[in-house]
Amino acid sequence: MVLPRVIRAVIMGPPGSGKGTVSGRITKTFGLKHISSGDILRANINAQTELGLLMKSCIDQGQLVPDDVMSRLILNDLRAIDGGSWLLDGFPRTVSQAEALDVVYTLDTVINLNVPFQTIKQRLTSRWTHLPSGRVYNTDFNPPKVPGFDDDTGEPLFQRDDDKPETVTRRLKSYETQTEPVLEYYRSKGVLETFSGTETNKIWPHVEVFLQRKLSSINQKVE
Numbered sequence: 333m334v335l336p337r338v339i340r341a342v343i344m345g346p347p348g349s350g351k352g353t354v355s356g357r358i359t360k361t362f363g364l365k366h367i368s369s370g371d372i373l374r375a376n377i378n379a380q381t382e383l384g385l386l387m388k389s390c391i392d393q394g395q396l397v398p399d400d401v402m403s404r405l406i407l408n409d410l411r412a413i414d415g416g417s418w419l420l421d422g423f424p425r426t427v428s429q430a431e432a433l434d435v436v437y438t439l440d441t442v443i444n445l446n447v448p449f450q451t452i453k454q455r456l457t458s459r460w461t462h463l464p465s466g467r468v469y470n471t472d473f474n475p476p477k478v479p480g481f482d483d484d485t486g487e488p489l490f491q492r493d494d495d496k497p498e499t500v501t502r503r504l505k506s507y508e509t510q511t512e513p514v515l516e517y518y519r520s521k522g523v524l525e526t527f528s529g530t531e532t533n534k535i536w537p538h539v540e541v542f543l544q545r546k547l548s549s550i551n552q553k554v555e
């Protein structure tokens with residue numbers, strides 16, 4: 333699909349709700365650039381940058397990275413895209429981050445994946461990630477062709493330290509206290525679109541139809 337006008341979107345949902353999985357499908361279908369705060373942080377940890385080393389213990393303990401650090405990091409990346417369409421995944425996670433984003437950009441839509449916590453806990457213990465690309469697998473849902481290795485590159489997959497059950501519980505708590513208020517923030521601005529369910533393959537067709545309609549209505553306004 334051609335995007336005549338720049339589209340700015342955010343995808344939200346608790347950890348493990350399928351943001352990365354659905355983002356992959358959105359970028360493939362609609363051509364938006366996927367920017368994942370978690371992938372950016374993990375790339376920094378892997379490259380042992382100063383920021384990565386500072387943030388690692390915070391992330392491993394299931395706590396959020398400080399707002400000012402995170403907002404600076406993401407806004408810099410968005411500036412570098414220079415006018416292209418994007419889909420933000422994992423940012424904003426606090427009202428303060430949402431306000432920082434608001435100062436610079438107006439969002440077209442915020443997709444909210446509403447998946448029960450019980451479903452999520454089971455998924456995360458079997459999540460495997462390909463660090464360089466951010467591709468995610470699951471030993472039950474979408475296993476790699478060769479266990480432990482990425483389908484596209486053949487490189488090894490890795491299990492995130494913060495996907496341990498006790499850390500997941502802490503991340504879900506921080507989602508409730510710090511991120512749920514962001515949903516209210518976007519609801520009051522009229523841009524929040526919620527998709528509820530327990531299976532990505534059932535949620536995705538609704539997201540796809542919604543985005544098709546949204547993009548064609550935006551493009552009609554441009555013509």
Ligand SMILES: Nc1nc2c(ncn2[C@@H]2O[C@H](COP(=O)(O)OP(=O)(O)O)[C@@H](O)[C@H]2O)c(=O)[nH]1
Pocket residue numbers: 345346347348349350351352353354455456458459460468469470471472473474530531532533
């Ligand atoms: N069983 C199951 N696993 C899923 C489903 N959708 C995504 N997953 C897996 O659940 C884990 C979390 O998904 P991910 O997209 O990384 O969620 P995020 O943390 O919100 O970005 C990954 O291992 C996915 O492969 C689903 O419908 N069923």
Ligand SMILES: Nc1ncnc2c1ncn2[C@@H]1O[C@H](COP(=O)(O)OP(=O)(O)O)[C@@H](O)[C@H]1O
Pocket residue numbers: 346347348351352369370371373390391392394395396397398402421422423424425426429494503
């Ligand atoms: N916007 C953000 N603000 C603060 N911390 C963040 C943000 N995005 C990611 N992080 C940190 O990185 C961790 C992993 O994030 P992410 O990969 O998005 O997790 P998930 O996909 O499981 O929701 C978070 O638990 C948090 O410590």
